[in-house]
Structure formats: C-alpha cells, structure tokens
Amino acid sequence: MARKVTTQHKVLATVAAWIVALLIFFPILYTVITSFKSETEAIAGFQLIPSFTTESYAEVQGQYNYFKPFMNSVILSVGSTLLALLIAIPAAWAMAFSPTKRTKDVLMWMLSTKMMPAVAVLFPMYIIFRDLGLLDSRIGLAVMLTMINLPIVVWMLYTYFREIPGEILEAARMDGASLWNEIVHVLTPMAVPGIASTMLLNIILAWNEAFWTIRLTTTEAAPLTAFISSFSSPQGLFWAKLSAASTLAIAPILIMGWFSQKQLVRGLTFGAVK
Numbered sequence: 001m002a003r004k005v006t007t008q009h010k011v012l013a014t015v016a017a018w019i020v021a022l023l024i025f026f027p028i029l030y031t032v033i034t035s036f037k038s039e040t041e042a043i044a045g046f047q048l049i050p051s052f053t054t055e056s057y058a059e060v061q062g063q064y065n066y067f068k069p070f071m072n073s074v075i076l077s078v079g080s081t082l083l084a085l086l087i088a089i090p091a092a093w094a095m096a097f098s099p100t101k102r103t104k105d106v107l108m109w110m111l112s113t114k115m116m117p118a119v120a121v122l123f124p125m126y127i128i129f130r131d132l133g134l135l136d137s138r139i140g141l142a143v144m145l146t147m148i149n150l151p152i153v154v155w156m157l158y159t160y161f162r163e164i165p166g167e168i169l170e171a172a173r174m175d176g177a178s179l180w181n182e183i184v185h186v187l188t189p190m191a192v193p194g195i196a197s198t199m200l201l202n203i204i205l206a207w208n209e210a211f212w213t214i215r216l217t218t219t220e221a222a223p224l225t226a227f228i229s230s231f232s233s234p235q236g237l238f239w240a241k242l243s244a245a246s247t248l249a250i251a252p253i254l255i256m257g258w259f260s261q262k263q264l265v266r267g268l269t270f271g272a273v274k
Contacts, residue, residue, distance in 0.1 A: 028250070031243045031246050031247060032243070032247050034239060034240060034243035035056055035057065035240060035243035035244040035246070035247045036051070036052045036053060036054065036056075037051060037053070037056075037239075037240050037243075038051060038053055038055065038240060039056075039238060039239065039240045039241070041240075042239035042240040042243065043239060055240075056240040056241045056243070056244035057244045057248070059241060059244075060241055060244045060245050060248060061248075064227070064230070064241075064245070066227070066245070066248060068222075069222050069223050069224045069226065069227035070224060070248075070252075072138065072221055072222060072223040072224075073207055073223035073224045073225075073249075073252075075138055075142075076138060076141055076142050076145060076206060076213075076221075076223055077145070077202075077203045077206035077207045077223075078203065079138070079142045080142045080143075080145035080146045080149065080202070080206045081149075081199055081202040081203050081206060083142065083143075083146045084146045084149055084150050084153045084202055085153065085195065085198070085199060085202075087146070087150060088150060088153040088154045088157050088198075089157060089183065089187075089188070089195070090183065091154050092154050092157035092158040092160075092161050093161060093183055093187060095107065095154075095158055096158050096161035096162050096164075097161070097166055097169060107154075107155065107158065110150075110151040110154060110155070111151050111155060113151055114148075114151050114152070118148075118211050118212065119211075122215060125144070125216075126215065126216070129144075129216055134216075135216060135217075135218075136216070136217045136218045136219065136220050136221050136222075137220070137221050138220075138221045140216065140221070141212070141213060141216055141217060141221050141223075144212050144216060145206045145209055145212070148209070148212070149202050149205050149206060152201070152202070152205070153198055153202055156194070156197075156198045156201070157191070157194065157195065157198055159194075160191050160193075160194030160195070160198070161187070161191060161194075163194075164187065164190055164191065168186065168190070169182055169186060169187065172186045200256070200257075200260050203253075203256070204253055204257065207223075207224075207252075207253050208225065208253070209225060210225040210226075210229070213225045213226045214226045214229050224245075224248075224249035225249070227245060227249070228242065228245050228246055228249055231245055
C-alpha cells in the first residue's frame, strides 16, 4: 500500500513538473513560431501554425545588422564576468578564510544593494557616465554589469569557498606558498566547479540585462537587449521582426545553458571534500 502511494506521488509530481515546464516554455515556443510568420499573420492574432517564411530573419540579419549587437553581447557578458571574478575571488577568499565580526554584515550589505530599484539611481549614474565619457561605450557598460552582478558573484563564491577545509590552505602556507600561490594554485583548482557555475550564471545575467543597456547605450555598444527594443517605434510594433530578433537573442544563451547544464548542477551541488 505504501509503495502504491509513493508511486502515485511520483506520478503526480512528474505531471505537475511537466505542466509547469510547458507553461514556462510556451512563451518561448510562441515567440519562435511568430518569428516565422509574416507581419500580417503576426498582427492577426493567435495562430500556432505559421506560413514558415524567413523574411523576418533576413531583414534582422541584413537590414538591421544583427552581428554587431551580438558581438557586443558576447564581449560585455564575458568581459564583465571575468572582471567580476577578478574582484570576487579575493574578496570571497578573505571573507571565507579570514572572517571578522563584520563579515556577515558586509555580505548582507552587498546583497541589500540588489534590493534597490535600479531606476532610483538612474539619474546620478547617467550623469557620472556622461561626465566620464562612458556613455555608449563597451568599457562603461562592462563596468556597470560587473557592479550590478558582483554581490551575487561574491555570495556564491563565498558559499563555495566555505566548503573547502581551511586545513588545506594552512598546509599550503606551511609549505611556503605565498598568498598569490594559495589563491591561484590551491584554492582556485579546488573550487573549479563552483567558479564555473558562478561564471555561467553571471554570463546569463549579463546577457539578459536590459534596463541599463537600453539607457546607457545608443548604437556603438548596444547589445542584443537594446537591439530588441529598437523594433518598437512610433509606427507600432513589428511583431514578426521583434520575434525573430528575440529568437536570435535568446538562442545562444539557451544553447549554452543546455550544453553546460551538467556543469551548473555540479557547481550548485559543489563540495570540496574529495
């Protein structure tokens, strides 16, 4: 009887999981379907079976120059992630292995910055970027993406580093390892799964960031998120072209997530005791 109840629970859980997954996936599926419609069909309303025309993709890649914002997205997401790791690894190491009475307060303060509405600091940040000549520049936007994602990166790395036995680092110090060698040659290799999953998550967050990319760029440094918003004009929304641009924007990150899912799961269940 107990085995039968357990089986029923598993079946219900599986069905519920599939329902939730389909609900989440349906907007993406409908966006892909709409991208193969003509503008007339896209405006007409709900229709699952399109005419399968690729004219929207041709216009997005040709007339609207898709390649430039795509390269901006790659450079900004990867660049901001590497910069965030360069700052976060030493910070997380210090808080994990040399904590003070204020370590938890610092971590909570860093996390609290993510709770602040971005629009609250839009005006001062815009003025600062304007005065420094960083508007519509890859460097400026990479710095901004690093700042907004840095609290999450530090928190994740801090959590992973806490799982590493401090005795291992003490043994390295006793063998004469310098601070640099301790972080680079001892800590980092042991925390590769955690660092990799943090890196992948940060790339996804940077790739999907829209608020700051739209407001701090115009043409030169505009990534795909700003590129998608350009299909909204006073003449209305170009639904088919907008769907095609959205599909091309989310496809790379979906493919990356699909192939790196094992690494993400391994990192999220990371433990350093071998």
